[in-house]
Amino acid sequence: MTTIQKIVLITGAARRIGAQMAQAFHDAGYGIVLHYRDSKVEADALMTLLNEARAGSAWVVQADLQLVGDIKRMVDETVKKTGRLDVLINNASSFYATPVIKAEEKQWDDLVGSNLKAPFFVSQAAYPALRETQGSIVNIVDIYAQRSLAEYPIYSTAKAGLYALTKSLAKELAPEVRVNGVSPGAILWPEHQSTEKNEEILKQIPLQRQGSPSDIAATALFLARDANYITGQVIAVDGGKGLV
Secondary structure, rough: OOOOOEEEEEEOOOOOHHHHHHHHHHHOOOOOEEEOOOOOOHHHHHHHHHHHHHOEEEEEEEEEOOHHHHHHHHHHHHHHOOOOEEEEEEOOOOOOOOOOOOOHHHHHHHHHHHHHHHHHHHHHHHHHHHHHOEEEEEEOOHHHOOOOOOOOHHHHHHHHHHHHHHHHHHHHHHHEEEEEEEEEEOOOOOOOOHHHHHHHHHHHOOOOOOOOOHHHHHHHHHHHOOOOOOOOOEEEEOOHHHHO
């Protein structure tokens, strides 16, 4: 009996948490479509690695997710290459400080575009294919969606929107498509953040340690593969930081 290879499209899949999720889903038997915007070298290298482990199991698609036309092309290309779509992971994100007295319109457009506009329009474009497979969407949110981060007002607002979007889509796309989210805590430190700041953050976490990208990947896989009666939930993977 031939086993059907289920397909997951991961946005921002070339590096960091996106690449870890790609590996985890691949290990679980999924075919992986790796989206990238600029990280072609990393995406191609990961595709090659996955295809060496299992032939015909990984593809790459390029798109600027700020452009709705690119989004539609990306989803069409995904379905054309693979024949189906079972899981969408909205992972691609921009993250940087925008203190309110210095914030610029282009920063608003970039942060809201990558963290909220893109997940909405990618989900919209992917819905017909996901409906056919009774598939699911997993949005990578952030613990700061509910507890805003000082000097990151635009990012925090965009992620709060993504949190709300997750709930809204879960209602609207049911019963054919489940929609859930994962909110990472201290998983990967921001670039250029001091060791002292990192240690200060760890002291505030009940589990007293940093998480791993594999923690996010495992939770996303659970929501996509095992959580058949869960929709509209956002799971915090934060070592208990939200309790403080």
